[in-house]
Amino acid sequence: MHQQKFLLEIKEEIPLNDKIAIFTGSSNPELAELICQQLDQPLGKMKRSRFKSGEIYVHYEEGIRNRDVYLIQSFSHPINEHFVELLIMIDAAKRASAKTINIVLPYFGYARQERKSAPREPISAKMLSDVLTTVGASRVITLDLHSPAIQGFFNIPVDHLTALDLICDYIKSKNILNPIIVSPDAGRAETAEKLANYLDYPFAIMVKKRPSHNESVITHVIGEVEGHTPIIIEDLIDTGSTIVNVVEGLKERGAHDSYVCATHPVFSGSALHRLKHKNIKEVVITDSLPLQEPCPDYVKVLTVSSLLAEAIRTNIHGGSISCLFKIKSV
Numbered sequence: 001m002h003q004q005k006f007l008l009e010i011k012e013e014i015p016l017n018d019k020i021a022i023f024t025g026s027s028n029p030e031l032a033e034l035i036c037q038q039l040d041q042p043l044g045k046m047k048r049s050r051f052k053s054g055e056i057y058v059h060y061e062e063g064i065r066n067r068d069v070y071l072i073q074s075f076s077h078p079i080n081e082h083f084v085e086l087l088i089m090i091d092a093a094k095r096a097s098a099k100t101i102n103i104v105l106p107y108f109g110y111a112r113q114e115r116k117s118a119p120r121e122p123i124s125a126k127m128l129s130d131v132l133t134t135v136g137a138s139r140v141i142t143l144d145l146h147s148p149a150i151q152g153f154f155n156i157p158v159d160h161l162t163a164l165d166l167i168c169d170y171i172k173s174k175n176i177l178n179p180i181i182v183s184p185d186a187g188r189a190e191t192a193e194k195l196a197n198y199l200d201y202p203f204a205i206m207v208k209k210r211p212s213h214n215e216s217v218i219t220h221v222i223g224e225v226e227g228h229t230p231i232i233i234e235d236l237i238d239t240g241s242t243i244v245n246v247v248e249g250l251k252e253r254g255a256h257d258s259y260v261c262a263t264h265p266v267f268s269g270s271a272l273h274r275l276k277h278k279n280i281k282e283v284v285i286t287d288s289l290p291l292q293e294p295c296p297d298y299v300k301v302l303t304v305s306s307l308l309a310e311a312i313r314t315n316i317h318g319g320s321i322s323c324l325f326k327i328k329s330v
Contacts, residue, residue, distance in 0.1 A: 020316060021064050021098075025073035025089060027082040028290050031106065031305060032072040038069050040311035048085070056085050069098040070312055075109025076289045077268070083109070083128070085137050094136035102139045102315065103132060104308060106288035107236075107264045111146035114153075129153035141311050143288055143304060144263040145234045147187070159311055163263045163286050163329045164195060166302045170284060172197065173233060176259065180204055180228035184246045193231040198327050204226065206246050224253030229281075237285070238265035240271035248280045257281045263304075264288050273294065 023044040024032030036043045045061040071093070073086040086103070098180045113124035125147075132140065133156055141159045145151070153160040171179075180202045183192035189205050196203035204223025230250045235245055237260070247258045257279045265285040272291075275283050276298060280294050283299045295301060 003276045004317060016125075018067070020068045020070065021062070022070045022072065022312075023060070023089065025072045025085050025086075027206060027289070028072070028106065030290060031074070031287050031303075034287075034303060035072065035104075035309045035312070036276055036304055036306035039312060046089075048314045051081045054079075055286050056083070056088050060092060060096055062159075064093060065097040066099045068102065068316070070102045070104055072104040072106075072308075073200050074105065074289050076107065077266075078291065081084050087131065090132070090135045090137055093256075100138040101136055102135045102141065102312075104312070105140060105142040106304060106308065107266075108142045109147055111150055114147045114150050116155070125150050126153045132166055135197040136280045139315070141315075143286075143307065144309070146235050150305065159321050161304075161307055161311055161321070162191075162325060162327070163192065163288070163304055163307065165325055166286065166304065167233070167261045167263075167284060167326060168195060168198060170300070170302060171259070171261070174259070176229050176231065178256075178292065179231055180223070180225055180227050182206065182223075182225070182230045182232045182246070182250065182258075184232055184234055184242060188233060188235060191235075194327055201231070204230075206249065214259045221249065221253055225233070225250055227240075227256070228260040229256045234260070234262040235281075237262045237275070238266045238272040239270060240267070243280075244277055247277060253277045259284065261285075265291060265299075268290065272299070275299075284323070 014246050016182060021044045022041055023046045026048055027133055033045055033300060047059040047061055049057045051057060053192050071086065071089050075082055089100055109221055110124040113122060133154060135155060139157045140154060143161045144163055145160060151160055181192050181196035183189040183205045185206060190293060193203055204221055204225050207220050207222065232246055243260055245252065250258060259282050259285040260280055266289060285299060286302050288304055288306045307324065311321060
């Protein structure tokens with residue numbers, strides 16, 4: 001009995017930074033540094049390199065035995081490289097006897113392949129979930145999934161966060177004249193509606209069809225947009241062509257120039273150039289993904305570092321993740 005009490009007292013004296021370790025992959029080290037600053041926690045030392053053949057190598061340069069390890073990696077370009085790098089980081093942590101391996105995925109790639117829309121197609125989001133779990137992940141912390149149902153693909157806990165509060169606060173600070181929240185398609189309608197209700201703004205939905213990947217055609221609009229300033233809410237922006245179609249469709253129906261808000265700036269190809277459009281006032285994004293080129297003046301970047309840090313802190317100390325949000329959208 002006395003021995004048990006002594007062990008408990010020793011355990012309570014272990015400082016936080018000896019209980020956890022935070023490491024970053026090569027996709028978004030700047031965000032990882034900001035998260036560690038919020039937690040007053042040093043970023044773990046890890047060697048990452050490539051063999052001449054292109055094979056990925058990682059080595060933890062500090063002990064992680066019996067520690068709760070947090071690995072920060074976004075599935076940014078090149079997405080397949082960063083995915084394999086994360087798998088190798090997980091495997092190395094498991095073989096180093098980490099207590100738990102918690103994956104912080106600000107952007108979960110392949111999320112748009114979450115269902116079959118035609119015969120003989122893969123459900124790639126499910127496959128990625130299975131691989132992460134099989135390799136050894138204990139928990140996933142992610143942000144604004146393309147479809148919330150992806151949480152169900154995992155057999156481990158998933159903390160699904162949203163940047164909607166950040167976007168909401170920024171929108172309010174702009175004092176936009178005669179605003180209207182616009183969902184660019186039916187898939188984002190629920191989130192856009194909740195934002196509209198929270199801000200007490202009117203709400204509209206764009207109806208579109210997709211002839212092929214990264215292409216869309218606006219067919220009609222549900223809601224009155226004439227004379228309003230549209231605030232378009234998306235989870236991600238890839239090529240930007242869909243957003244431009246939405247903006248031009250709204251303008252044709254009598255709306256003012258638009259604000260475009262999205263959590264994940266995938267920005268493939270010439271997306272940034274395409275978004276420099278005469279009918280777009282501002283593009284509001286987060287740093288869930290790093291920008292591949294300097295940020296232009298028409299783009300506003302909001303950091304999600306505090307949100308992700310609070311989620312990590314909640315997992316360490318206990319509590320409810322839902323308490324982090326004013327707008328319950330996920």
